[in-house]
Amino acid sequence: MGTHYLERFFQPRSIAVIGASETPGSVGAQVLDNLVDGSFRGTILPVNPHHRRVRELPCVSRVQALAETPDLAVICVPPRAIHQVVEDCGRKGVRAALILAAGLGEPGTGVKRVEQSVMMTARRHGIRIIGPDWVGLMRPHLGLNATFSRSHALPGQLALVSQSGALTSAVLDWADSRRIGFSAVCSLGDTTDVDYGDVLDYLALDPDTRSILLYVETITDARRFMSGLRAAARLKPVIVMKVGRQQASHRATSSHTGALVGADDAFDAALGRAGAVRVPTVGQLFAAAELLAAGRRLRGDRIAVITNGGGPGIIATDLIAERELQLSELSAATLDTLNEHLPARWPGDNPVDILGDADAERFRNSVSTCLADQGVDGALVILTPQARTEPEATAQALCELDTRRKPVLACWMGGTRIRSAREQFTSAGFPNFATPENAAEALSALSRYRRSQSLLMQVPDASSARSEPDMATAQGIIDAALAAGQTRLTPWQSKSILEAFEIPVSTTVVARSAAEARAAAERLGLPVAVKINSPAITHKRAVDGVRLNVLSGDAVEQAYADILAAVRRARPDVEPDGVSVEPMHTPRHGHEVMLGVVRDPVFGPVISFGSGGSMVEVIRDRAVSLPPLNDFLARDLMVRTRVGRHLRLSEDSRLRREFEHALLRLSDLVCSLPRVTDVDINPVIADPDSGVIAVDARVHIRDSVGDGYSHMAIMPYPRHLTRTETLPDGTRVLLRPIRPEDAAMEEAFIEGLSARSRYYRFMDHMGQVTLPMLVRFTQIDYHREMALVAVDESGQETRQVGVARYVVNPDGRSCEFAIAVADDWQGKGLGRRLMERLMETARDHGLERIEGQVLSANRGMLRLMERLGFSRQRVPGDYSVMQVERALEGHERPAQDYP
Incomplete structure (x- = not known):
């Protein structure tokens, strides 16, 4: 698999600091200080025409004078000089640059013109850009601190990606006081080039990162964001904090849906589809990340609350209910055991109030008893400092419990008396919180993560495959409406489009006179509903344009006259197009x-x-x-x-x-x-x-909103790739992209392969096909991978007889393929046809090369690769495997997929 195109940012062996300086307070001085003082493990190359040496390091006047081409350039020059510096970097062969220049947004600098000019130059030379207007990048375990912040990060396994430099600095300071470490810290700034999707794509496979924290202000490329987020969230927890909860869009007054659904709802929906978890505060951002990174998981939403105070227990109960969790119903056996250990005056239910005189042993017994209950999925333990309370001893008792299967969260409320106990928890890595609100929110985050991950693991039923809609009718209605200047369709037009997609609708007849309305009503059957018909009026009731349960022909004619008169009074600017007449639907239990x-x-x-x-x-x-x-x-x-x-x-x-x-x-x-x-x-x-x-x-x-699926954040099923192929022996087979509903068919296909064919495909003696494997094979992101299945529909049951798939490599320019054909279909030319279609699809996606690995013993596959123009060579260190690859001629790279 190729090197990721962001590798030079996150794993640089050499860094050029362009604008390096010793002037106190300058960006170049702070960046250089951070790199030198942080003991960066690579080579630091200062560039500044006014210095021979900086911080005891030799300094050259310009990029071209460097003795080597750096992996990464950190640009700390004034805005007017950025364009020339990027040009110099391109000529030197630099392929990654951080722009830390201050003042790009100052009046008179022409920020947009500067950015556009810089990006055009960068693209011409193949340079990836992070910035401008950002803090920088840190990789603590490498000693890499390419920022102008005075904050430092400890090494750890959390990655922080933020759009706000100020927030990044504040979070680093907050984390340092709590000894929280990071695998990477990236402040993205304006996301002119590299954005969230790119960084998430890299961090998904970063072995030093166990969980990812995102601070989001705006998303500029939803498709890239969703693709990267879904890839990362499948492999490790992603916790998101987003600010700027926006109001409903400008269409809020034009439809009920628009009034209900705002931009923040769309963001929540996006996170739900990706398997990420949203939290409201910085504290919860870290709390959720620490819980998930430590392997804490909820298997359900049933929570036991153990407390030495009735008030905090009631507060926790309310908080749990508000966050769509539930109190556990303790079993009779659990209650019997608690009765043996607790004073007779305890309330006898969940929340388990073990009373104010509870010592450490009473806490230990009560918590362990609740955890043993099969109806308990997790526990919240609340301690308030009272006369006989033992905060430190109780903390130690909790830390000694086995909480691997069921998470336990501690909430030690108070200040001075519980400070050392909370330090005990922190040192032991035991999740602890200052308030019940924070603890409940952390439990809620665990619950949302469980739910989002379970959705990712669902396998749809094959029966959900649907017939083709009547696209010609739907497109014709839209074409005619746009030609007439409409932006809203009439109810009749709208229902006709719904009918074209087999959504059941009531019959609608448009009447342009009272007599037509009466005839329509008598034909449909009384009673009827009579409504104003005008694309200019959305909310018909607001203009008194609706009459329901009209029982007679005379009443229909009167309704027609009354509606038109009412509408003309309310909207004299609108000329109604008659009324619509519909049968009344008043089912008894509707x-x-x-x-x-x-x-x-x-x-x-x-x-x-x-x-x-x-x-x-x-x-x-x-x-x-x-x-x-x-x-x-x-x-x-x-x-x-x-x-x-x-x-x-x-x-x-x-x-x-x-x-x-x-x-x-x-x-x-x-x-x-x-x-x-x-x-x-x-x-x-x-x-x-x-x-x-x-x-x-x-x-x-509306017209001119893009072609194909450009309006979608998640790439839908690419139906246009479906085609029927005729093999050399005349056999017909359907080739189409795989879909989630194919899980059972995919499982049968893999199970039906011979041991040899399985070994050739997976290069391993694979055992039983697991559910995660099926999900991974069938629920693919069509934006970054493709799987074409060959389906035989000639028998009584549809059968998968082959599959070819590619996954885009981290370099963004090439892909890695795999192919398998059912044993009884080998030798028919199906493998070649699958590979030809796969290469065609990869080329149309803008990829430049396709590569793969084939076992040396798989002579049939190697012969196919040779016929298809692949080169081959042995994999160094493993002579049982051949590396095969070829260029995809005529590829056209979509501009939005750069690189």
Whole structure:
């Protein structure tokens, strides 16, 4: 696997400090001091035309005069000189640069012009840039402190990535007082080039990093951010703190969905899809990171609270409930054991109040008894200093307990009397907190991490594969509406698009006279609903434009006249296009539900589900998720709402299946139609007997929003790569990208390979296929990898007969491939066809080279590689393996994927 393109930043062997100085207070002086005083293990190369020596190090006048090409350039010059310095670095062959120059944003410096000029030069020379306007980069175990901060970091296993230099300095000072160490500290600044996604991609595979802390202000490239975040969160805990909780977008007044879903909801949804955990404060950022990095995990949400004070126990109970955790129901056996050890006057339930005179032994017995209960997943132990309390002895007793399977968090409340006990906890690495609020938030973070990771491990059912929508009809409606100058579709147009994606809707007939309205009502069957029909009016009730349960033809005609008169009074600027007439849907047990989509400016479409009707903005019962959805994600979205729990959508039922279908189809709609920006389906009537039907809908559109999937933060399933191939013997086989629903088929394929074929594919005598393996093989990030499966559909059951996959290497320019073909399909030319399509896909993705390793004994594969133009050579030190590779001619690198 190739070297990661950020390796020069995080593992430099030599650093040029351009602008190095001894002038007190200058950026160049502080950076050089930090590198020298930090005992950087590589070579430091000062560059400054005004000095011969700096800090006893030889100094050259310009980059070209350096005796060697440095791995990393740290640029500490005034803004006016940056462009020339970057040009000099490029000519010298430097490929990584940190810009620490101060004053880029000062009036008169032309910050945007400077940045654009610098980035154009950097791209021309293939230089990656971090900065400007940032603090710098630290790798404590290397002695690397390439910052102008006076703060230092201890070596450790936490990586901190921050957009704020001030926050970075404050966090380092805070961490130093608590002896918290770091594997890396990176302050990204303006993220002009290298951003969160790039750094997360590197840290995901960094062996020195066990968990990652992010401080986020803004996201500039959602696709890269999500791709890097998902890759990192699969391998190690990622804890995120985001500030600037924004209000709902400017569309808040144009749809119910827009009023409910804001930018911060989109960010939360993004973290949920990636498997990361969000926390509200710096203290919780470290608390959650330490808990997760130490291997503390919750297997469920049932918490036992053990306390020597009733008040703190009640506080903890409220906090646990507020954070969607639950108090454990202690078993009869546990209560019997507690009764034996506790005074008779203890309350006898959870929270376990062991009373104010509890000594260390009473604490120890009570905690160990609760941990032994199978209904307890974790414990919060609260101590308040009272007359007979033993803070230090009790802390020691807790530290001696086995808490590996069930996390125990300590909350020693107070000040002077418990200070030494808290130091005991810290020295022992035992999680401890000053307040019940902080402890409860840490437990909540563990719970959210468990839930997000469990979602990543879900394997969707193959039955969730869906038929193709009627794209021609949907595209035709949008084309016609845009040609007419519409940005909002009428209810009839909106419902027609929903119908094209098989979302059930009520029949709508547009009537442009009272007589047409009456005829439509009699044809549909009375009673009916009559509503104003105008793309300019979103909230029809606000203009008195709705009449429900109209019972007769005469009443329909009167409703027509009354609605048009009311609308003309309320909106004289609007010329209504008649009314829409719909059959009334008033099922006996019906509930109003809302499905919607709002376009977030950063993360693209956000899907929401929740309580519907005219009071949705008051009830505010909704959950959100980023598309594309699968069946598990759709169910999770439903059960996170009160209406979903009320309708028991977690249970297999007609309602659950129909809502699941509607959400999956809504996901297909927003993935496939980039010109659709917002969708408001409200109300959707849900009845256990008659099922689900959308009664009203409104779709918002706009032109020129990009092509393909550019509007998506998460790359959807690339359907366009599906094709049917005919092999040389006339056999037809379907080649398509793998999807999560293929898990069972993938498992059967691997299990069906002979021992030899398995060994050739995995270079190991692999045993049983595990669930994590299946998830890894089938739930792929199409932005950074691809797997093409060959499917035989000729028999009674669909069968996978081959697979070829590539993963983009850390250098961002090449990929590593693997291929396997079922034993009974070998020799038919399927392997060659799979490899040709895989190389074509990699080339279209902008990759330059494809490489892989093949066992020397696998002569058939080596012959195929030779026919496909691969070169080969033995892997040094392992003569049983051949390295094969070739260039992907005609590759076109997408500008957004640089490098």
